[in-house]
Amino acid sequence: MTTLRTVKVHRIGTAGPDDIEGLRRAIDDGEIDPKGIVAILGKTEGNGCVNDFTRGYTSHVLKHALASWRGSAPDAIARDVAIVMSGGTEGGLSPHLLVFEVGAIGLAPSEAVSVVPSLAVGVAMTRAFAPEEIGRMPQVEATADAVRRAMQEAGIESARDVHYVQVKCPLLTKQRIADAHQRGRSVATLDTYRSMGYSRGASALGIGLALGELRADQVCDSEICSNAALYSGVASTSAGIELMENQILVVGNSPRWGGDLVIGHGVMQDAIDTDAVFDALAPLTLSEPGRLTRAERERVVAVLAKAEPSASGEIRGRRHTMLDDSDIQASRHARALVGGVLAGVFGDTQLFVSGGAEHQGPDGGGPVAVIASRAPSRLVPR
Template sequence: MTTLREARVTRLSMAAPDDVAPIEAAIAAGTIDPAAIRAVFGKTEGNGCVNDFTRAFAVRALRDMLKGHLAADAVERVALVMSGGTEGALAPHWLVFEALDAATPPGDRADKALAIGVHVTPPMAPEEIGRMAQVEAVAAGVRTAMANAGIVSPDDVHFVQVKCPLVTAERAAYAARRGTPPRTADTLKSMGLSRGASSLGIALALGEVAEGDVSEAAIGADFGLFSRRASASSGVELMSNEIVVLGRSAGWSGPLTIDSAVMADAVDLSGVLGLFARQGLTVGGDRRVVALLAKAEASSTGRLRGFRHTMLDDSDIAATRHARGFVGGVLAGVVGHAEIYVSGGAEHQGPDGGGPVAVIVRRD
């Protein structure tokens, strides 16, 4: 007989990028089992750009802390996904994802519970970032993570988070010396290309785009190709692609579920409100909302609902930072607080200027 699993998600406030004390306290209290941790998401207060070392700082602090509870090889299997940038009033926080043996069977409940699957790809070479090699590696990794979670149908997948690498000046020079230059030596552009390739890999794995439609030329250019459930965040702190699949499966029990929608643009609340209505949630402060995850992007047309925006014209602040703070404010009004996981840079993640949204809910 197959053992049922149960997902547990704990949201904890963060005083600084290295503030792992709340996780330590939860472990000491027995509300987090370190052996059950599969992934940790973090919203850190850096700029979210190439030189945002708050992400690496947070990862280092997490790994050092986990090594006090787990063997070194077990620590390496935990996906540590840091998203830099808490513009506006977005609140820095941790999301700890655990997979436990189910305490009780699902009984006669017909619907499925939250399921978590994790896979880390082998390290990428700098010249593979933003190219078909990354698309294919992520697509294969998503399928593996789905299998690990026991998620049979792509329709049961509601959010796929990928933490992907970027090209630094040093990495670009290393690749060039080997006669294999990267697709771009522009470090900021490499972030977008990496996110785009990862997102198209997710779309391929979930059957949202046809394999023949994806090419290197389409990555970061053809935004008619996108996934409705992809979230990709690039960082300097890794060279692999860390993949976390969140969905629903009959092989999982417990009170948590997940549902998703897509914002057509940065002020589109229709899908989000519909999502809350489906789950019977109250807008503006329902305690059953465990976590809200979303992507944000400045539309490439420079317009929002027909009106000009200046996010793309600002030479001082990256457009991803504007979009993150703006969408964070829109969604905070729905959730009733700003401790929400909003990630900027949504290339091929939802329609141009919009992005996927998922909510993890604790059912009565």
């Protein structure tokens, strides 16, 4: 008998940053084996900015709960499980968790010869960064190395089989900046909010290097957050105050994995590009082009996307005011906009829409990925 790894993705709504009751019930009912959890992605209802402590709070609660359920130390959870919380549920976005659980299935010899690519995941962590490395080439290079390690762990041999890479990365605070200055080191920026963009951007460029989307000679410190033409089409990076390393989750398809889940992706050219969303839906083999039936919607288990206001101040020639609002940060507007567009397609608001898309798709757009059960009439996603 052939044994293959398999991954399940559980989508669980939350009532607040400390709410893990849905996850607890799933574990108590035997629906989830806590020892199989390799990553948890989540949307929390903070502001998504430097002082969004809901991300760290939720991560803390999850880390200690997992340690208890698995009979291990919280530090071991931090090493073994990627816990990526993305702040900001503007508009109709609904706070929730996406739990990635790895297990195994056995195949009879007759089944093994017909194995087709299924959802595959790999997790890796970088070392902790010094403040002066955040948003600079050391972060780019360490991220690229970690992505390669995560691909190897996942058994994904080709970059074209990678459809989504999630990174949780650090940011600069005034204390971290002061620490660097006391040691005679400069930092990428003195603006703590802008440091989030530098960290996200450096991480995304690292993904691009690892997957061959970018050449090594294209990327240097001066290009980070200045050359929008350099980007990855599968990168999703989110910065937070709660860590100093990069945590990486690589998601793709591999014949070394079993199960009925697959992932596809597209690259939105702007915030209302639903054509790219339907590119991501290719594995579903839609019965009607440009539309999801109720049955097809029910096969979708996760939707992951990036959102960023276009620097031009326009969407398809029409002026937008996201960058002119002094009361609400522009990425919060963008999350609400993209969340609304996607909710209209999927008929659901539990969407992992992350703001801040530096080097993650073209200016004003961004990657979108969909995890769904395989279409009965189609075994391999294009």
